[in-house]
Amino acid sequence: MAGLFDLFGRTSGGTTAGGGAKTEAARGPVAAPASGEMPAGVLAGIMQDVQLSIPSILDHAALYHGDREIVTRTIEGPIHRTTYSDIHLRARKVSQALRRLGAKPGARVATLAWNTYRHLEAWYGIIGMGGVCHTINPRLFHDQIVYISNHAENPYIFTDVTFVPLLEQVAPHLTHLKGIIVLTDRAHMPASSLKNLICYEELIGAEDGRFDWVRLPETAAAGLCYTSGTTGNPKGVLYSHRSNILMMLAAGVGDGMPLRSRDSVLAVVPMFHANSWGLVYSAPANGAKLVLPGMRLDGPSVYELLTGEKVTMTAAVPTVWLMLLQHLEANGLDLPVLERVVIGGSAVPRRILEAFEDRYGVEVIHAWGMTETSPIGTLCVLRHDQIDLPREEQVRVKLKQGRPIFPVELKIVDDADKELPRDGRAFGRLMIRGPFIAKGYFKGEGGVPLDAAGYFDTGDVATIDPKGFMQITDRAKDVIKSGGEWISSIEIENIAVGHPKVAEAAVIGLFHPKWDERPLLIIVPKPGESVTKEEILAFLEGKIAKWWMPDDVVFIEEMPHTATGKIQKMALREQFKDYVLPTAK
Ligand code: AMP
Numbered sequence: 001m002a003g004l005f006d007l008f009g010r011t012s013g014g015t016t017a018g019g020g021a022k023t024e025a026a027r028g029p030v031a032a033p034a035s036g037e038m039p040a041g042v043l044a045g046i047m048q049d050v051q052l053s054i055p056s057i058l059d060h061a062a063l064y065h066g067d068r069e070i071v072t073r074t075i076e077g078p079i080h081r082t083t084y085s086d087i088h089l090r091a092r093k094v095s096q097a098l099r100r101l102g103a104k105p106g107a108r109v110a111t112l113a114w115n116t117y118r119h120l121e122a123w124y125g126i127i128g129m130g131g132v133c134h135t136i137n138p139r140l141f142h143d144q145i146v147y148i149s150n151h152a153e154n155p156y157i158f159t160d161v162t163f164v165p166l167l168e169q170v171a172p173h174l175t176h177l178k179g180i181i182v183l184t185d186r187a188h189m190p191a192s193s194l195k196n197l198i199c200y201e202e203l204i205g206a207e208d209g210r211f212d213w214v215r216l217p218e219t220a221a222a223g224l225c226y227t228s229g230t231t232g233n234p235k236g237v238l239y240s241h242r243s244n245i246l247m248m249l250a251a252g253v254g255d256g257m258p259l260r261s262r263d264s265v266l267a268v269v270p271m272f273h274a275n276s277w278g279l280v281y282s283a284p285a286n287g288a289k290l291v292l293p294g295m296r297l298d299g300p301s302v303y304e305l306l307t308g309e310k311v312t313m314t315a316a317v318p319t320v321w322l323m324l325l326q327h328l329e330a331n332g333l334d335l336p337v338l339e340r341v342v343i344g345g346s347a348v349p350r351r352i353l354e355a356f357e358d359r360y361g362v363e364v365i366h367a368w369g370m371t372e373t374s375p376i377g378t379l380c381v382l383r384h385d386q387i388d389l390p391r392e393e394q395v396r397v398k399l400k401q402g403r404p405i406f407p408v409e410l411k412i413v414d415d416a417d418k419e420l421p422r423d424g425r426a427f428g429r430l431m432i433r434g435p436f437i438a439k440g441y442f443k444g445e446g447g448v449p450l451d452a453a454g455y456f457d458t459g460d461v462a463t464i465d466p467k468g469f470m471q472i473t474d475r476a477k478d479v480i481k482s483g484g485e486w487i488s489s490i491e492i493e494n495i496a497v498g499h500p501k502v503a504e505a506a507v508i509g510l511f512h513p514k515w516d517e518r519p520l521l522i523i524v525p526k527p528g529e530s531v532t533k534e535e536i537l538a539f540l541e542g543k544i545a546k547w548w549m550p551d552d553v554v555f556i557e558e559m560p561h562t563a564t565g566k567i568q569k570m571a572l573r574e575q576f577k578d579y580v581l582p583t584a585k
């Protein structure tokens with residue numbers, strides 16, 4: 001390895017065990033990416049310029065996997081079964097219908113819907129007619145939905161019957177809205193005060209499906225998803241055909257979240273949250289059976305689909321898996337068919353990892369990403385030289401967020417933007433670069449979020465170890481600065497939720513006259529359990545550095561969550577802003 005770098009006249013300072021511990025000095029200066037323009041004297045390759053196109057995924061699925069099933073727990077109740085052939089036909093009917101309604105290529109047509117086959121058809125139908133599929137998170141506050149929909153200028157919104165009451169409240173404020181298409185049949189159309197409700201089945205029932213997808217350059221926008229906007233207004237991340245397909249291919253490699261035609265995949269992660277981590281693309285592209293849970297994400301409902309549909313791979317945030325694991329434990333159930341579970345959105349707590357892997361024999365793949373990264377940035381799969389490690393060491397690796405999927409590049413930097421060593425100890429702002437990472441936001445909101453070398457600032461704080469495994473220690477705004485040193489709130493939280501009586505834990509920094517900030521640990525006990533501060537502190541003892549020990553532990557009944565299921569630290573800081581730590585008195 002060192003020899004190879006020597007070829008380029010660089011030193012390999014900082015290299016350790018894994019051969020991958022390169023600081024900026026070892027890797028050479030980080031150049032800005034090439035522009036795509038051909039310099040004079042350089043030959044262009046003589047290969048086809050076929051443009052990557054999202055609807056072609058469905059063409060492929062219909063041609064090679066036409067009879068493969070898509071199973072939905074419908075909003076109306078019963079389980080519904082269809083095939084990629086049928087989805088292909090009905091998606092083209094959606095395109096035709098949107099055209100008939102006057103939607104033009106480039107239109108941002110919204111969906112405000114659960115994961116169902118009709119949502120999937122609408123998704124491909126919108127993109128297939130040259131539009132941009134704009135997924136709206138129904139868990140957002142009403143005024144955020146109004147802001148987002150107006151900002152995107154949605155002419156139409158596809159929605160489920162369950163969200164009609166929500167739309168009755170917000171629709172009067174939607175300035176560009178022409179119609180709301182309810183994803184159901186005539187028999188289930190709700191009575192509503194809304195005048196412009198359209199029945200989905202009637203709308204597409206009037207079409208024959210003879211529609212050629214609109215062909216666009218691969219850089220054309222295809223998807224739009226707004227960040228949750230904890231500070232200021234939500235900002236729109238505008239995906240292209242190219243970025244979404246490249247993300248799917250990059251995440252589909254062996255050490256990623258690959259799918260095979262023999263797989264049955266349960267997409268618990270919502271389609272409205274960053275492309276359901278690519279499953280809406282990778283399942284049809286690989287001919288995997290796709291299982292869509294509708295609105296029921298509780299333990300028993302998820303378990304029923306996992307077993308009934310012989311699911312081999314699934315993906316969701318930790319909260320969903322906590323509900324499932326509780327259900328399994330309470331009822332003495334097993335997961336004999338499930339092979340892999342992808343977990344991301346928040347850090348995987350040790351107890352979830354150990355339950356899946358050690359108790360149920362299901363491999364956990366820890367994923368990190370964000371709306372701006374399409375969303376997969378890193379996946380945690382053991383390297384060749386970690387397969388035979390003692391279990392405890394493997395667990396410590398698997399709790400990290402993992403290695404970037406090629407061709408994503410990562411680095412960590414300090415406050416002066418200087419790259420920090422990849423030693424697993426130094427932590428700094430996590431920066432990311434790649435062909436499916438956002439370079440800005442829709443309509444230029446928020447300016448240019450890139451550094452001089454084209455890296456996007458994730459707002460996360462992380463370490464990168466010598467073998468390339470990245471570990472998030474905090475959001476930059478949540479980091480606790482005690483006496484000039486940083487304390488990782490995530491690490492303390494992860495250990496605290498390992499206590500058998502703890503349901504959820506959050507750590508925030510509170511003012512301290514000597515140390516600037518000290519950690520306060522906030523706990524929600526499991527239902528029916530009571531636990532003391534002393535028990536919690538004794539549990540943490542020896543698992544974290546002494547100076548990381550929280551100065552106090554408080555108990556609350558309910559944790560505030562964001563629309564994407566993350567603990568809302570801002571709300572906690574507000575709630576405890578007048579709280580004085582016993583050490584600060
Ligand atoms: P969103 O754009 O809503 O998907 O949120 C992205 C943010 O979620 C990231 O910047 C991280 O702060 C957090 N996040 C996502 N995955 C993980 C993970 N595996 N561990 C810790 N934090 C995560």
